[in-house]
Amino acid sequence: MMIKMSISRLLFCSSLFLSGISVFAQELPYKQPNLPIEERVNDLLSRMTLEEKVAQIRHIHSWNIFNGQTLDTEKLKAFSKGMSWGFVEGFPLTGANCRKNMQLVQKFMVENTRLGIPVFTVAESLHGSVHEGSVIYPQNVALGSTFSPELAYRKAAMITKDLHAQGMHQVLAPCIDVVRDLRWGRVEESFGEDPILCGLFGIAEVKGYMDNGISPMLKHYGPHGNPLSGLNLASVECGLRDLHEVYLKPFEMVIRNTSVLAVMSTYNSWNRIPNSASHYLLTEVLRNQFGFKGYVYSDWGAIEMLKTLHYTAHNSEEAAMQAFTAGLDVEASSNCYPLLADLIKEGKLDEEILNESVRRVLYVKFKMGLFEDPYGEQYAHCKMHPQEGVQLSKEIADESVVLLKNENGLLPLNAEKLRSVAVIGPNADQVQFGDYTWSRNNKDGMTPLAGIRQLLGDKVTVRYEKGCSLVSLDTSGIKKAVEVARQSEVAIVFCGSASAALARDYKSSTCGEGFDLNDLNLTGAQSQLIKEVYETGTPVVLVLVTGKPFTISWEKKHIPAILTQWYAGEQAGNSIADILFGKISPSGRLTFSFPQSTGHLPVYYDYLPSDKGFYKNPGSYETPGRDYVFSSPDPLWAFGHGLTYTSFVYKSMETDKEHYDPTDTIYVKVDIKNTGKRDGKEVVQLYVRDKVSTVVTPVKQLRDFEKVLVEAGSTRTVRLKVAVKDLYIVDAGDRRIVEPGEFELQVGTASDNILQRKTVIVGDFERSASAEGMKVAKSSKNISIHGEVRDVQATLIAGVNIYAGSSGKLLGQSDDKGQYRIDAGNHEILVFRKKGYQSLEVPVDNLGIINVRINYGEN
Numbered sequence: 001m002m003i004k005m006s007i008s009r010l011l012f013c014s015s016l017f018l019s020g021i022s023v024f025a026q027e028l029p030y031k032q033p034n035l036p037i038e039e040r041v042n043d044l045l046s047r048m049t050l051e052e053k054v055a056q057i058r059h060i061h062s063w064n065i066f067n068g069q070t071l072d073t074e075k076l077k078a079f080s081k082g083m084s085w086g087f088v089e090g091f092p093l094t095g096a097n098c099r100k101n102m103q104l105v106q107k108f109m110v111e112n113t114r115l116g117i118p119v120f121t122v123a124e125s126l127h128g129s130v131h132e133g134s135v136i137y138p139q140n141v142a143l144g145s146t147f148s149p150e151l152a153y154r155k156a157a158m159i160t161k162d163l164h165a166q167g168m169h170q171v172l173a174p175c176i177d178v179v180r181d182l183r184w185g186r187v188e189e190s191f192g193e194d195p196i197l198c199g200l201f202g203i204a205e206v207k208g209y210m211d212n213g214i215s216p217m218l219k220h221y222g223p224h225g226n227p228l229s230g231l232n233l234a235s236v237e238c239g240l241r242d243l244h245e246v247y248l249k250p251f252e253m254v255i256r257n258t259s260v261l262a263v264m265s266t267y268n269s270w271n272r273i274p275n276s277a278s279h280y281l282l283t284e285v286l287r288n289q290f291g292f293k294g295y296v297y298s299d300w301g302a303i304e305m306l307k308t309l310h311y312t313a314h315n316s317e318e319a320a321m322q323a324f325t326a327g328l329d330v331e332a333s334s335n336c337y338p339l340l341a342d343l344i345k346e347g348k349l350d351e352e353i354l355n356e357s358v359r360r361v362l363y364v365k366f367k368m369g370l371f372e373d374p375y376g377e378q379y380a381h382c383k384m385h386p387q388e389g390v391q392l393s394k395e396i397a398d399e400s401v402v403l404l405k406n407e408n409g410l411l412p413l414n415a416e417k418l419r420s421v422a423v424i425g426p427n428a429d430q431v432q433f434g435d436y437t438w439s440r441n442n443k444d445g446m447t448p449l450a451g452i453r454q455l456l457g458d459k460v461t462v463r464y465e466k467g468c469s470l471v472s473l474d475t476s477g478i479k480k481a482v483e484v485a486r487q488s489e490v491a492i493v494f495c496g497s498a499s500a501a502l503a504r505d506y507k508s509s510t511c512g513e514g515f516d517l518n519d520l521n522l523t524g525a526q527s528q529l530i531k532e533v534y535e536t537g538t539p540v541v542l543v544l545v546t547g548k549p550f551t552i553s554w555e556k557k558h559i560p561a562i563l564t565q566w567y568a569g570e571q572a573g574n575s576i577a578d579i580l581f582g583k584i585s586p587s588g589r590l591t592f593s594f595p596q597s598t599g600h601l602p603v604y605y606d607y608l609p610s611d612k613g614f615y616k617n618p619g620s621y622e623t624p625g626r627d628y629v630f631s632s633p634d635p636l637w638a639f640g641h642g643l644t645y646t647s648f649v650y651k652s653m654e655t656d657k658e659h660y661d662p663t664d665t666i667y668v669k670v671d672i673k674n675t676g677k678r679d680g681k682e683v684v685q686l687y688v689r690d691k692v693s694t695v696v697t698p699v700k701q702l703r704d705f706e707k708v709l710v711e712a713g714s715t716r717t718v719r720l721k722v723a724v725k726d727l728y729i730v731d732a733g734d735r736r737i738v739e740p741g742e743f744e745l746q747v748g749t750a751s752d753n754i755l756q757r758k759t760v761i762v763g764d765f766e767r768s769a770s771a772e773g774m775k776v777a778k779s780s781k782n783i784s785i786h787g788e789v790r791d792v793q794a795t796l797i798a799g800v801n802i803y804a805g806s807s808g809k810l811l812g813q814s815d816d817k818g819q820y821r822i823d824a825g826n827h828e829i830l831v832f833r834k835k836g837y838q839s840l841e842v843p844v845d846n847l848g849i850i851n852v853r854i855n856y857g858e859n
Helices: 003-024 037-046 050-056 073-080 095-112 141-147 149-165 187-188 194-211 238-245 247-256 277-291 315-327 337-345 351-367 387-400 447-454 476-484 526-534 553-558 572-580
Strands: 087-089 120-123 218-221 260-263 294-298 402-406 418-423 461-466 491-496 540-546 561-566 648-657 665-674 680-690 702-708 715-723 741-750 754-764 782-790 802-804 810-813 821-827 830-835 840-843
Touching: 003 553, 037 351, 050 337, 050 351, 095 120, 095 149, 120 351, 141 149, 141 187, 141 387, 141 540, 149 194, 149 387, 194 238, 194 247, 194 702, 218 247, 218 277, 238 247, 238 553, 238 561, 247 277, 247 702, 247 810, 260 491, 294 351, 315 351, 337 351, 351 491, 387 561, 387 572, 418 447, 418 476, 418 526, 447 461, 447 491, 447 572, 447 741, 461 476, 461 802, 476 526, 526 540, 526 553, 561 572, 648 741, 665 680, 665 702, 665 741, 665 754, 680 715, 702 715, 810 821
Parallel strands: 087 120, 218 260, 260 294, 418 461, 418 491, 491 540, 540 561
Antiparallel strands: 402 561, 648 665, 665 715, 680 702, 680 741, 741 754, 782 821, 802 810, 802 830, 830 840
16 A cells, blocks of 8 residues: 555656646746846847847848738748847838737747747837827927927827837837937927927936837937938037037936937938947947947948948948947848848857847847737727827827917907908918828818818808919919908918828928928928918918928018917817917927028027127128128027917026035026916026036026916916036036036026026135126226227227216217217226127226227127
C-alpha cells in the first residue's frame, strides 16, 4: 500500500512539474505584466534576431500592404517577412475601414510572428484624426488663439475617442514649432510665434493624449519654423541662444513636464548640419540635457534626404549611418535602415547602438500597454464622431476668433433691426478646415453662408455672391458681388486662404505644408473685391478665414470691422454667425503678429532693442522719415491683440515682494474690471523685460497669461507668476545664468498695450545712482545758459523741450538750428526730452554753456 501511494505521489508531482513547464513556456518574462518594464524589454531583446531588431525601428506604409481600402494579407506577409514590425499607417483609409484593417495587421503581428510583438498603429491628428468620419477640430493656429491650454487638453482627450474607434495607438502630434516666417505654408500648424505659449499648449495636449491611452509625438524637433525665404524644408540659420531660447524651448518644456515618449525629427538643416543627422540636437541636447527617454522618429523621408536633398551622404548606407549614430531611432518613408544589419555584420556599426534604439521602441510599447491589450479592447466602447466632440469643436471655434477692429461698434450686428445682408467672398460658401484633415467638402462641415442663413432664418434677406476665387486673377464675378452689396444694409466679405486635405486633395491650395507664399498680400483678386465692395458705401465687415496672417494695411485703414477666423473646424460657420450677430462675444487673441507688408518681416513681438529702428522717426509718403523712409517698422496688429464687445480697466497691480532670490517665484496679481454692458472674456498677459544684462535680451517676453470671464460691471482678481530661474540668459559657454538685476514686470492686453508696470530686483543687486535720483542742490541764483542739442551722429535737433528737474517747469526749447537759451538756477538739473529720443538729465553746476547729445529711443 505504501508503494502504491508513493507511485501515486510520484505521478502527481510529475504532473505538476510538466504542467509548470507548460505554464512557464507560455509565460516568458517579456509576457509577464507584473515584471518591471526594463526586465521585460531586456528579455525580449535577448530573444530577437538582428533582422527582427531592425524591423522594430522600421515602418510599414499603406502603399506596402493595401489595395485601395483593402488589406492585402499576402502583401503583408511578403513585406514583413513574417516578422513583427515597429509601426504601420493607413492614412488613405476611411475611418470605417481603419479599425478593421488595423486590427487585422495587429492580429498578424501578435499571432502570426515568432515573438508576437504588437505594432504601433499610427495616425495623424493635428486637429482631429485624419481618417474620414472623425470630428474636425479647429487648426492649431486657432487653438493657440484661444489662450486657453485647458481647451488643448480637452481637444486631445476627445480626439482619442475617434482614434480608439479606429484602432490607433500612436499619433504624429502635437506640432509645437515656434514659427517666425509667415510666408511658410505651415504657419497654421503652430500655436504661435512665442515659445512659452507653444510649450504650454504642447504640455496640455500631450497630457490629454497620454491620460487617455494614446502616445503623442512631439514635432518637429530642431529649429524648423523660420525657414530661409519661408520655403518648406529650407535651412534655419541661428545662434545657440535663439536655438535654445526660441526653437527648442517648447520641446524642453514638454519633455520636462510630461512623460512624452516620442519625438519627430525635422527635414531641414541648422547651421549646415541636417537636423536628422545632428548628434548635438538628437543626443547631446534632447537626451543628455532634456532627459528624453523615448524614441526619435524621422519625418517622412528625412533620412533618405541626407543623400537626395542635403548631399551629406553619398548613398543610403551613409545616410543610415549618419542618422542612426546621431540618435535617430526610427525610419519612416524611406529605406535606408534595412542596411543597418549588414553594417553590423561587417563590423562598421556596433550592435549595441541598435539594441539601444530597439529598447526605446519596445519600452514605449510596454509602457503604453500594447502587450496586454494589443487590440484596444478597453476602448471598444469608443465611437467615431461623438456629439460631445462636435460641441467641443464649436467651443474652441468660438474662443479662437480674433476681433481685430470694430470701428464705431459696428459689431455685433442686430438681427432684429436688419432687413438684408450680403454675404460675399471665396470663403463664404466653402469650408476651410486646414491641412492634415480628411475633407474639403461642404457636406462635412458648416460654411459661413450656411451658418448665417441658419441663424437668421427667413427674418433677414441673405444675398450671396462669391465674387472671385483664391487663386485666380479673374475679376469677372466682382460686378455681381458689388450689386448684392448695394442692395443690402451690410456686406460681410469672407476672404483668406485654403489648405489641402492630406493624401486626398491638394488642388488650389494657398496654405499648408508645401504651399508657401512669396508675399503676404491676399491672393488672387481678393483685394480688388474688398475695395470695390467698400466703394458701394455699404458698411463692410471683413472676415479672414485663414491659416496665416496677411498684409491688409489698406483694409485696416478703410474697413470698419475686421475679424480673423483661423481654420475653425466643422462648426466654423455656426461659430462665426454667432459672433457676428452677438450671441457670443469674441475672445481670441493673436498668437502671430500681422505685418504691414512682406518687407516688414520678421514681425514677432520679442525682438531685440536694436531691431525695430534706431532713429524713431518713421515716415510716410506725405512726410518721409527714417526707420523706414515711408513707413514705421511696427506690426499692423501685434501679438496678443484682440477686441471684444465690452471694455476692461486694469488696476491695482501688486507683487508678493520687491526683492527675489534666484530660487523664488514672482507672484503678480492685478484687478480687472468689466466696464461695459456685456459679460466678456479677457486675456491678461504678463511680460518681463530684463532691464540691463550682459547679453542683449528682448524688449519683452511673455511669461504667463490667464483667460478669465468677467461679468458686466464686476471685478476679477487675476494671479500670474513666473519662476525666477526662468529669467536666465545663455552665456558664451551655453550655460544658463540668472543675473542679479532689475526686471520690469509688464501686464497688459497685448504685447504693444502694456497697462501696468512694476520693477523688481533679483539677487544681490543694488540700484545704482542715476540722474533721476540725484538731489538738486539749492540754487543761490539764476544764470543764463545756452548750448546745442545734437544726436549721436552730430545732427542738430530742433524741438527738444528743456525742463527744470526740481519743479518740472518747462524752461525752453531748442530752435530749428538745435540751439537753445534759457535761465535756470545755478545748481538746477536740466531735463532734455523729445519724443523718439531718450531723456537726458544734466546738472548745471554754474556752467553757462551746456552742449548735449541725446540718443534715439525711448526711456
